[in-house]
Amino acid sequence: MRIAVIGAGGVGGYFGARLAAAGHDVTFVARGRHLEAIRRSGLLVRSPLGDVRTPPSSAVADIGELGPTDLVIVAVKLWDTEDIALRLSSADLGDPHVLSLQNGVHKDLILRSHLGEERVLGGTCFISAFIEEPGVVVHNNTLQKIIVGPYLAAQTTMSEAVHTAFRDAEIDTEPSTDIEKVIWEKFVFLVGLSATTAAVRRPIGVVRSNDRTRVLLSEVMQEATEVARASGVKLDETFVQTQMDFCDTLPATMTSSMHNDLEKGNRLELPWLSGGVVDLAEPLGIAVPRNRTVADILAPYIEGDSSPSM
Numbered sequence: 001m002r003i004a005v006i007g008a009g010g011v012g013g014y015f016g017a018r019l020a021a022a023g024h025d026v027t028f029v030a031r032g033r034h035l036e037a038i039r040r041s042g043l044l045v046r047s048p049l050g051d052v053r054t055p056p057s058s059a060v061a062d063i064g065e066l067g068p069t070d071l072v073i074v075a076v077k078l079w080d081t082e083d084i085a086l087r088l089s090s091a092d093l094g095d096p097h098v099l100s101l102q103n104g105v106h107k108d109l110i111l112r113s114h115l116g117e118e119r120v121l122g123g124t125c126f127i128s129a130f131i132e133e134p135g136v137v138v139h140n141n142t143l144q145k146i147i148v149g150p151y152l153a154a155q156t157t158m159s160e161a162v163h164t165a166f167r168d169a170e171i172d173t174e175p176s177t178d179i180e181k182v183i184w185e186k187f188v189f190l191v192g193l194s195a196t197t198a199a200v201r202r203p204i205g206v207v208r209s210n211d212r213t214r215v216l217l218s219e220v221m222q223e224a225t226e227v228a229r230a231s232g233v234k235l236d237e238t239f240v241q242t243q244m245d246f247c248d249t250l251p252a253t254m255t256s257s258m259h260n261d262l263e264k265g266n267r268l269e270l271p272w273l274s275g276g277v278v279d280l281a282e283p284l285g286i287a288v289p290r291n292r293t294v295a296d297i298l299a300p301y302i303e304g305d306s307s308p309s310m
Contacts, residue, residue, distance in 0.1 A: 205252025
C-alpha cells in the first residue's frame, strides 16, 4: 500500500515507521530540522517493542510532492486540519482514502467537508510517543493501539484493508462497526484528562486524589457526555463512572499533551477540547459551565507562551 503520513511527530512518526517496516511504501510530510534529519538518516523510532528506522529520504516538505497514494494518514495538530484538508483537496494524489489519527470529534467533520464523505475513514489511536530530537521519535511504553472503521458501507473494503495493514505491522488494531461512538468515547476521556491536568497544572494522580478536583474531572466528562448524547451518540448511562474507574488505574504521573504544551509555552488544542465542548453545546442548548470555565481560564495561553502579556 502507498501511504502518506502528514505529520511525522509522535503519532504519525511511530505508526508510519511501523507500516514502513512491514513493507509498505510510506512517505512522511514533515518540516524543519525534523524533515532534514529524516531525509539524511531516516526516521528512527525507539520503542520497548523494538526500534525501527525508515529509509533515508522517506520524507518530503509538501503534500504536492507525494504523487499517487492509496491512504493518507493525518497526524498533525488540530489547528492545522483545515489547511491540510484544503491542500489534500487540490493535490494530485489519485483518489486516496484519508484516515485521521488526531484528537477530538471535529477532525473528520472538517476533512469530510473538503474531501467528501466517501473518502474519509473513521479512526482513533492510543499511544504515548514524542519527538526526542530531529529524526528521532520515542515510544514511552507498550501501548500502541488503533481502532478504525467505515462511516459508510461503501468504505468497508478499504477499512478492512487498512485494518489488515496495521495488524500486519504488529500494531494492536481493532475494527469497529460504530467508529463515531468510539471517537466520542475517547473525546470525552481526553477532554476530562486535558481540562483538569492543564487547569490544575498537575498530573492525573493529583487530580483524582483531591476531592474537589476529582469532582471537576467527573463533571467535565459528564458535560461532554451529554453533548455526545444530544448529538445522537449513544453512550451508556454508566460511561462517566467507567471512565473515572479507568482514571484510577492510570499511573499517577500520567498527564495530557495539553498540560505538557502549557508547561512548555506551546500552542494549545483547547478550542477543540473543552472549547470544542462549549461550541458544540451552544446550538444544542446544553449548559456546560465546567468546560466553559476551563476554556476561560486557559484562554490566554491558547497561542502559546506560558507568560502571556499583561
